[in-house]
Amino acid sequence: MYVTDMTHYLDEWGSPVIRGPARRWAAFLGAIVSAASQQDAEAPIPTALRCRRRPGRKPCPGRLWALRREDGFIEWQCGACGDNGIIHHWENTLWDFSAFRPSTASETIDVEVSEAEYGALRSMFILSREEEAIVHRALLFVEETVRLTGTREEWESFVECVAAEANHARERQTRVVLARVVDRIEAALALAGHSSPTPPSGRGLPPNAGRPGQRATSLRVLRGGKADGRRHPRLRFPPTP
Numbered sequence: 001m002y003v004t005d006m007t008h009y010l011d012e013w014g015s016p017v018i019r020g021p022a023r024r025w026a027a028f029l030g031a032i033v034s035a036a037s038q039q040d041a042e043a044p045i046p047t048a049l050r051c052r053r054r055p056g057r058k059p060c061p062g063r064l065w066a067l068r069r070e071d072g073f074i075e076w077q078c079g080a081c082g083d084n085g086i087i088h089h090w091e092n093t094l095w096d097f098s099a100f101r102p103s104t105a106s107e108t109i110d111v112e113v114s115e116a117e118y119g120a121l122r123s124m125f126i127l128s129r130e131e132e133a134i135v136h137r138a139l140l141f142v143e144e145t146v147r148l149t150g151t152r153e154e155w156e157s158f159v160e161c162v163a164a165e166a167n168h169a170r171e172r173q174t175r176v177v178l179a180r181v182v183d184r185i186e187a188a189l190a191l192a193g194h195s196s197p198t199p200p201s202g203r204g205l206p207p208n209a210g211r212p213g214q215r216a217t218s219l220r221v222l223r224g225g226k227a228d229g230r231r232h233p234r235l236r237f238p239p240t241p
């Protein structure tokens with residue numbers, strides 16, 4: 001198990017390290033923080049992030065589960081190989097997207113994209129921090145499908161940005177993939193627009209009902225975790241096959 005203090009991956013200006021051997025590891029953990037910091041505490045979530053391990057030189061097919069604990073620690077674990085760790089001191093770093101966590105009162109619209117489309121969104125350079133938050137908030141919905149969630153307002157600026165990137169992308173493939181994402185967002189917005197104009201109040205399912213993270217009821221306690229004097233890491237994710 002890796003126990004990581006994210007402040008070790010900041011340079012003297014407080015920005016994430018972008019050079020040297022620590023860069024990849026910092027980016028890997030940073031992505032977990034950006035995802036988990038936007039989710040409800042104590043609810044394990046299936047992120048759309050891939051495992052970094054290459055057992056036998058082949059990429060591990062697993063995706064990562066993450067859990068933001070009430071005490072602030074973020075636990076992560078690969079759903080296939082069980083690689084896991086705990087992250088602390090991530091608050092107020094650039095990886096911290098907790099300010100963008102949608103409030104329970106806000107009505108959100110879901111957009112499902114393929115993993116390839118999600119990969120194209122992750123490689124976009126021109127996103128504002130608000131728009132980036134949507135990308136990091138994504139959850140693996142079912143195998144190879146990623147569910148993005150945002151408010152109508154967030155989607156409206158996001159879709160413009162994706163459309164602009166689609167128009168300017170150098171590679172044809174990227175243009176095609178991003179244009180498909182634009183279509184998906186527009187379709188979801190149009191569909192949501194046909195629902196009752198008065199927002200539902202206290203009726204029916206909560207906005208996050210049915211998302212995969214909430215299906216995770218079978219929790220497991222892993223052995224291990226070095227005795228480092230901190231409060232002790234207990235990972236709570238569905239069993240690794």
Ligand SMILES: [Zn+2]
Nearest residue numbers: 051060078081
């Ligand atoms: Zn793995």
